[in-house]
Amino acid sequence: MWANAVKTNSNQSTRQPSENYFKLARWFLVLVAETCLDPSPDAFHVRCSLDAQDRPTQASTPHVRSQMRDTNMITFKLNGQERTFDGDPETPLLWVIRDFEKLTGTKYGCGIAQCGACTVHMDGTTRRSCITPISTVEGSDIITIEGIEGKEADAIHKAWVAIDVPQCGYCQSGQIMSAVALLQTTPKPTDDDIDGAMAGNICRCATYHRIRQAIHNAADTMEG
Amino acid sequence: MTIHNITATRRSFLAGAGLVIGFTLAPKVFSAQALEGVPAGGGETLSPMNAFVKIGADDTVTVLSKHIEFGQGPFTGLATLVAEELDADWSQMRAVHSPADDKIYANLIYGLQGTGGSTSIANSYEQLRKAGATARAMLVSAAAAEWNVPASEITVSKGRIKHAASGKESGFGALAAKAATQTPPAEPTLKDPKDFVLIGQELPKLDTLSKTNGTAVYTLDVTADNMLYAVVEHPAHFGATVKSFDDSEARKVPGVVDVKQVPQGVAVYADNTFAALKGRAALKVEWDLSKAETRSSDQLTADYTKMFAETGIQATHNGDVDKAFGGQGVQSLEATIVFPFLAHAPMEPLDAVFIKRADGSVDVYNGAQFPGMDKNTTAKILNLDPAQVRVNTQITGGSFGRKAQFGSPYIQEAAGVFAATDGRRPLKHMWTREDDIRGGYYRPMYVHKMRGAMDADGQIVGWDQTIVGQSIMGKADLDSTSVEGASDLPYTIPNLRVIAHNTKLEVPPLWWRSVGHTHTGFAVETFVDELLQKVGKDPVEGRLALLSKEPRHMGTLKKVAEMANWGSPVPDGRQRGVAIVKSFDTYVAQIVEISLGEDGAPRVHKVWCAVDCGVAVNPNVIAAQMEGGIGYGLGAVLFDAITLGDGGKIVQSNFHDYRSLRINEMPAIEVAIIPSTEKPTGVGEPGVPPVGPAVANAWRRLTNNPVRQLPIVNVLSA
Known part of the structure; x- marks a missing residue:
């Protein structure tokens, strides 16, 4: 009975990675691996820097090498930049974005596409990154809260700030990604449109009242 | 396994949204402001005026919040109190979490x-105003010395310090370093409330911007070089322990580094979160259930109900209840109301990051609701002196009570998982949603037995309430949190008795947003409504007649009735219900309008809410807390229960079977704040209790079915 009341935007599609991507990505991986193995401390990017004493026990370095020979390379665009990933192809996009890319605006909330905290845009539509294996992202264009832009995003951001929508704020990246996608397809949404687009995004602080108002306000400013 | 930028772009500066801790950076970078996601401003020239106020050379004023910011607004509220007495401009205010210190930063x-207990503003109201007034006096003293003019001739307004006669003028920043060396006044003078310029204004919240662009840093976002990610496989029965486990498949998962048994279960350590989760899923664990809770929720209900016949702990007895029920012409009504376990389910599940420094000290990053306790617990588990542990409280994705635990049991687990390593790699420990939903520390199950006596004149003359459930405080005698809202019943009923029974079970209990009022508010407000209906009285007028000794209750109830135009015709197919609950010294009355939804459940269209919380420091934050409290409470009464199935196994696991209210179910809400000069009281919790009984009251009037068991959907499907 209750399942019917919940509308979620899980518009899933899959893509197979192409050979060209493998070649390109493998080349970059060699570059990265070499950089990380350079013993000169200055060569270390802050995210792969290690205390000298820790280096021999560091697990990810040999792992990179062993994966270089036979693993799938996945290449995709993240906020306009080309990226490659050569790890476990089952890894959900969410954890690639967070653990590997260190873009942490996209949140973990449930892991089963029930809460929407992990919502990103994949090729222009909303996607629950927590259930999207990275293997299905090959060649896709991913936009996260850090990279969202355009008149809809501007209007939504301003509307969110103007009436102080967030409380704890943890779900708000996902809420904003869903709201921007809504305005991109429906510039003047009705309350029903808002319900349809936003019911997949849980807010435990229940800021829904203001989310609805902010979407209407954003639509009004876009119009004007 | 790694990932790397192929092309550096103009957006690379955005890549630092998460906190990335490099070991090569100097420790000062790890100071509070670097971790909050809220810019503290001022940089290295931040001058401390006192434990709560720092002023930067760039004129920014940073307030150190002793209270955790998880959406209820202390950053904004405490900064408002400081800014008011400091005569700062709101645009220069910043807030960060204070360090952990049970003395300096004690909740008074x-x-x-x-x-907790909706006390952040209430306990800080004078303290933080004094902190602001002290800093102001020190700035004035510095200006007087610098300009060689009498301090009495100096004025401060909107962040500018002025001496009219000489025409001298300065911002705070230029005088901050000198001000920090001035002797603070022994007892600073506070403003007369009529002179307030910021308190009472709808100032924009300080943490909104970072929460709309992905830059706010939560514990889950704290990242360190070479970090280990750890998750723990927990049992599905409370009180179960590990009998044996097979980790051979888990260790084959690429990225899994180690597997270890810990007191709470089996920990999997990996190079990234997904590897840890995949490794955990590959574990085979056999659990020892010999000490586990094996009763089902149904059995517990039956066992609790039997306890009504036993002698309980008397919480209140006014008049003579037995005599009242035996009086001539007296009618009685009896009801049993069953409340389920409730999980808090904050959006950010429990998590913590531990980093051991070269000197052996440890930094903890977490949503510390009891920072001092988390510090002491970490020190104990890691065999350190508490002085060697720094708790860095992070902006937190909700709590609703979940992160306030005596003895810090979550930190015991997380620190234990870290302690089981050699400590050379930083470690992030996280709970998944499944861990959260099945993790206990619930709002306990309660069963209430209600008896009401009405005399021939239609007066309610007797009230007899027995409450059976766990003591949240773990008491053997009376736990006031089990009976609050009932034992201090606001209604004038001459014969009143409230009895409590404490039950013992393996399911750990905890306070859940509004604590005892989550169930006592429902029981009291639905039962009084039913009694009033029996004697033919209007729900609002009838309550007002019983509240003649409670002026603030009356004022709040009258206000909400006025807002909803109570008594005016209601559209066909709709019905209204009312409830009023005082919790944490704040009075909240709500009227709801509902209809029968297409799915057979109540559809809540509108909620009118009146609140009296004394001085309204920030009306916008207060309204937001009422709105959020209504949504949180409504979701729970409509949908939520944690149930123990046959053999005591936890049934629910995630948001698909532990439902949250969604936007399409959120009613329209109107909030009014009663003007008041009383000391401010809390608003984080008091919005929750009235909505459930108000909906149940409307539902009973709409369908003739009283709600005797929560959640309401369970009654419908029964």
Whole structure:
């Protein structure tokens, strides 16, 4: 009975990675691996820097090498930049974005596409990154809260700030990604449109009242 | 396994949204402001005026919040109190979490540092205003010395310090370093409330911007070089322990580094979160259930109900209840109301990051609701002196009570998982949603037996209430949190008795947003409504007649009735219900309008809400807390229960079977704040209790079915 009341935007599609991507990505991986193995401390990017004493026990370095020979390379665009990933192809996009890319605006909330905290845009539509294996992202264009832009995003951001929508704020990246996608397809949404687009995004602080108002306000400013 | 930028772009500066801790950076970078996601401003020239106020050379004023910011607004509220007395401009205010210190940053109501009981503003109201007034006096003193003019001739307004006669003028920043060396006044003078310029204004919240662009840093976002990610496989029965486990498949998962048994279960350590989760899923664990809770929720209900016949702990007895029920012409009504376990389910599940420094000290990053306790617990588990542990409280994705635990049991687990390593790699420990939903520390199950006596004149002359359930405080005698809202019933009923029974079970209990009022508010407000209906009285007028000794109750109830135009015709197919609950010294009355939804459940269209919380420091934050409290409470009464199935196994696991209210189910809400000069009281919790009984009251009037068991959907499907 209750399942019917919940509308979620899980518009899933899959893509197979192409050979060209493998070649390109493998080349970059060699570059990265070499950089990380350079013993000169200055060569270390802050995210792969290690205390000298820790280096021999560091697990990810040999792992990179062993994966270089036979693993799938996945290449995709993240906020306009080309990226490659050569790890476990089952890894959900969410954890690639967070653990590997260190873009942490996209949140973990449930892991089963029930809460929407992990919502990103994949090729222009909303996607629950927590259930999207990275293997299905090959060649896709991913936009996260850090990279969202355009008149809809501007209007939504301003509307969110103007009436102080967030409380704890943890779900708000996902809420904003869903709201921007809504305005991109429906510039003047009705309350029903808002319900349809936003019911997949849980807010435990229940800021829904203001989310609805902010979407209407954003639509009004876009119009004007 | 790694990932790397192929092309550096103009957006690379955005890549630092998460906190990335490099070991090569100097420790000062790890100071509070670097971790909050809220710019503290001022940089290295931040001058401390006192424990709560720092002023930067760039004129920014940074307030150190002793209370955790998880959406209820202390950053904004405490900064408002400081800014008011400091005569700062709102645009220069910043807020960060204070360090953990049970003395300096104690909650003045509880005597140790902690956030809870809706006390953040209430206990800080004078303290933070004094902190602002002290800093102001020190700035004035510095200006007087610098300009060689009498301090009495100096004025401060909107962040500018002026001496009219000489025409001298300065911002705070230029005088901050000198001000920090001035002797603070022994007892600073506070403003007369009529002179307030910021308190009472709808100032924009300080943490909104970072929460709309992905830059706010939560514990889950704290990242360190070479970090280990750890998750723990927990049992599905409370009180179960590990009998044996097979980790051979888990260890084959690429990225899994180690597997270890810990007191709470089996920990999997990996190079990234997904590897840890995949490794955990590959574990085979056999659990020892010999000490586990094996009763089902149905069995517990039956066992609780039997306890009504036993002698309980008397919480209140006014008049003579037995005599009242035996009086001539007296009618009685009896009801049993069953409340389920409730999980808090904050959006950010429990998590913590531990980093051991070269000197052996440890930094903890977490949503510390009791920072001092988390510090001491970490020290104990890691065999350190508490002085060697720094708790860095992070902006937190909700709590609703979940992160306020005596003895810090979550930190015991997380620190234990870290302690089981050699400590050379930083470690992030996280709970998944499944861990959260099945993790216990629930709002306990309660069963209430209600008896009401009405005399021939239609007066309610007797009230007899027995409450069976766990003591949240773990008491053998009366736990006031089990009976609050009932034992101090606001209604004038001459014969009143409230009895409590404490039950013992393996399911760990905890306070859940509004604590005892989550169930006592429902029981009291639905039962009084039913009694009033029996004697033919209007729900609002009838309550007002019983509240003649409670002026603030009356004022709040009258206000909400006025807002809803109570008594006016209601559209066909709709019905209204009312409830009023005082919790944490704040009075909240709500009227709801509902209809029968297409799915057979109540559809809540509108909620009118009146609140009296004394001085309204920030009306916008207060309204937001009422709105959020209504949504949180409504979701729970409509949908939520944690149930123990046959053999005591936890049934629910995630948001698909532990439902949250969604936007399409959120009613329209109107909030009014009663003007008041009383000391401010809390608003984080008091919005929750009235909505459930108001909906149940409307539902009973709409369908003739009283709600005797929560959640309401369970009654419908029964």
